[in-house]
Amino acid sequence: MRPLDALFEFLSIPSVSTDPAHKEDVRRAAFWLKGRLEALGFQVEVAETPGHPVVFAEKRVSAQAPTLLIYGHYDVQPPEPLELWETPPFAPTLKEGRIYARGASDDKGQIYAHIAAVEALGEALGVNVKFLIEGEEEIGSPHLPDFVRENRDRLEADVILVSDGAMFAPKTPTLTYGLRGLVYLEVLLEGAARDLHSGVYGGAAPNPLQALGWMVAQLKGEDHRVRIPGFYDRVRPVSEEEKALWPRVDEEAFKQSIGLQALWGEAEHSLLERLWSRPTLDLNGVYGGFQGKGSKTVIPAQAGFKFSMRLVPDQDPHEIAALAEAYLKAIAPPGIRVRVVRHGLGRPVLTDPQSPLMRLAAEALEEVWGRRPVYTREGGSIPIVADLVEVLKAPVVLMGFGLHDDNLHAPNEKLDLLNFEKGIEASQAFLKRLRQAGLKGLSRPA
Amino acid sequence: MRPLDALFEFLSIPSVSTDPAHKEDVRRAAFWLKGRLEALGFQVEVAETPGHPVVFAEKRVSAQAPTLLIYGHYDVQPPEPLELWETPPFAPTLKEGRIYARGASDDKGQIYAHIAAVEALGEALGVNVKFLIEGEEEIGSPHLPDFVRENRDRLEADVILVSDGAMFAPKTPTLTYGLRGLVYLEVLLEGAARDLHSGVYGGAAPNPLQALGWMVAQLKGEDHRVRIPGFYDRVRPVSEEEKALWPRVDEEAFKQSIGLQALWGEAEHSLLERLWSRPTLDLNGVYGGFQGKGSKTVIPAQAGFKFSMRLVPDQDPHEIAALAEAYLKAIAPPGIRVRVVRHGLGRPVLTDPQSPLMRLAAEALEEVWGRRPVYTREGGSIPIVADLVEVLKAPVVLMGFGLHDDNLHAPNEKLDLLNFEKGIEASQAFLKRLRQAGLKGLSRPA
Helix, strand or coil: CCHHHHHHHHHCCCCECCCHHHHHHHHHHHHHHHHHHHHCCCEEEEECCCCCCEEEEEECCCCCCCEEEEEEECCECCCCCHHHCCCCCCCCEEECCEEECCCCCCCHHHHHHHHHHHHHHHHHCCCEEEEEEECCHHHCCCCHHHHHHHCHHHHCCCEEEECCCECCECCECEEEEEECEEEEEEEEEECCCCCEEHHHHCCCCCCHHHHHHHHHHHHECCCCCECCCCCCCCCCCCCHHHHHHCCCCCHHHHHHHCCCCCCCCCCCCCHHHHHHHCCEEEEEEEEEECCCCCCCCEECCEEEEEEEEEECCCCCHHHHHHHHHHHHHHHCCCCCEEEEEEEEEECCEECCCCCHHHHHHHHHHHHHHCCCCEEEEECCCCHHHHHHHHHHCCCEEECCCECCCCCCCCCCCEEEHHHHHHHHHHHHHHHHHHHHHCCHHHCCCC | CCHHHHHHHHHCCCCECCCHHHHHHHHHHHHHHHHHHHHCCCEEEEECCCCCCEEEEEECCCCCCCEEEEEEECCECCCCCHHHCCCCCCCCEEECCEEECCCCCCCHHHHHHHHHHHHHHHHHCCCEEEEEEECCHHHCCCCHHHHHHHCHHHHCCCEEEECCCECCECCECEEEEEECEEEEEEEEEECCCCCEEHHHHCCCCCCHHHHHHHHHHHHECCCCCECCCCCCCCCCCCCHHHHHHCCCCCHHHHHHHCCCCCCCCCCCCCHHHHHHHCCEEEEEEEEEECCCCCCCCEECCEEEEEEEEEECCCCCHHHHHHHHHHHHHHHCCCCCEEEEEEEEEECCEECCCCCHHHHHHHHHHHHHHCCCCEEEEECCCCHHHHHHHHHHCCCEEECCCECCCCCCCCCCCEEEHHHHHHHHHHHHHHHHHHHHHCCHHHCCCC
């Protein structure tokens, strides 16, 4: 099947994992993968979990060959706000060399590039390949850690390849050796037993929206420092040696690329430090009261906000979540009941950018792009990567084909066709090098 | 027509003035009033404005008789959140002696009580009656001030009666002699040109939701003092003599009535001062980012909040709006574009609780309820009252039949059937006394 045709089929399934209304669509995406991978000779299981299923597929070619486990996800972010899409999010459209669809870059296009690479190699594969493709990445992978622990033997691999990331810049092959962790919380605030008229009760009744403002202002100061006590205690400083590996970045170009008038963040840290090696906190949503057009003079009974913290080594997501919860209760104003819900936790990841495995990956990228890759960390999180590394005790390669202007989690998500095609080539080149290196070539010199 | 049957017809029209989708329903309510009043011998005009129409009706009985102008509104608040209504908001329901419907108390039930009083008096009316019933009260009466100024001659009256308020407590006839003013603003915040992934950009990109928190926290401090410079400059202190007129209030009962754990407000002022004679500021709505179930790791490009300020003599709404707008721009964080939209302005009102006219009104209430009325101010706003008094140079009586637990602006709005019936009687008793007093009886002793 032509890779682009297959990808378009895959992208047309609205596998929005956070929305219960799309539960069946998420399943449909899992079974679509099963069909595709079985056609390529894989043994495939759509494994049930308490949430959305995990697709696990395996193709053994030789007991002597290295085994590669490729991780990705088939679920996508919600497409809202729909009115801002120029083409429908689940009607994939090729326009001016770009594939527009929800999931094009995050992560269907990237995971499918590896499937297409296996298909292209055919009998020349020469490496045992396993696919682990989950349906809950966009909601924090709540059930995958258990699945990985329970299926440790089946998942066993010599190398883990993760393809859910971005290149540092267009036409810049990139190897990522670090990811931030995540704690995502929702805070529900309750005042009176019912909505109140703001004229009749204003001046005496607790207002959950005002409480929201006070609490949000106390989570992060105008100096952009997170105010949760203990938040920074375990943050590992970045060495000058490591920073020397980082690419240069043009702050003005960065600002222009997303239409900023000013940058935010800790003044004493560089832009890349703020994005990669410093933890941070961001509000992701607020709600409460009247949101329609015009005015309504109400003091709502309830309000709420969602926020997430990005963590770096050696912060522990469970510890940070507990610190945040305790702090939120401590700063809740009198008369406001506060409830905190956890939506997702993930540990940060940091690997050695100069291991033998990373060198193989670098050669593969250089062959395809004609230039050496750059080494980056990612500000985003793929919480399961930390679990995979810990449970499988195998080294990980983070090789992404997306771009930072792909509109991940936003309207008009896209993947450049060039990157999809180069991704397929790079995956083939990496598989070939793994076959050539064999198990010995992966071991670190003593 | 039986008053209750007529009221149910009136209440079944969803005349939600803030929602453009209900534009035709608002007109329908105006023409329903026209039909009803014409049947009672009034000359009625449904007068067009740039927004919703004004219903003006007039019935002259004698050039020597006093003229009473009765003000009310036929528009209603939005019914949302619909899922919290026990009966549909526009299917009026009589249950356990209460009329449930959006607008039952605010203000259709109240204005209709006066129409029913005129109908009951029939040939015995003896007073010239004018009705001014607008369709934009719930959106701040944007066009009524112009209408009043342009129709000064037609509206001329000796007494203005306003029936859009509440009794201080059940079975407690109440005369209100003060209303707070209003400034309602909406603040729109913009950061990046598009929604951003909070992992990829978190730590460096401006977040309009965090800006919302910082700004809201700076509008009102945790001491419940409004932080807008100059906000309190013109606040007129309340005399001890005036406070002596006020009813006693049980703070615990107040808290229990709306399910509060704690009261908010300026500690140095009593509960009634905070509600009646002190200005305040309340958030009425917030929006931005992901509001669905679960999580979405987004830094939204936009966010916003709506808030209103309740004003007291001698604060000027135009001055306060300008002070607020300047302050909001001053506290906007770098990298965030701020736009402020005005949704409604109204001046506070304060009249003499011991004028001859108020004494007539007090006698009418005492006749119907068998006890003397209490004198109160209202925390809410009826911005047009200030304009009516200023333009028509006539004294105003504020006689409300609602209760504070009528769920105004909230789900399950209701009006007690008893209060609707007593309202009709009280309106008749007041009209009779006006006829008996004649023009002379209204003038203040020199």
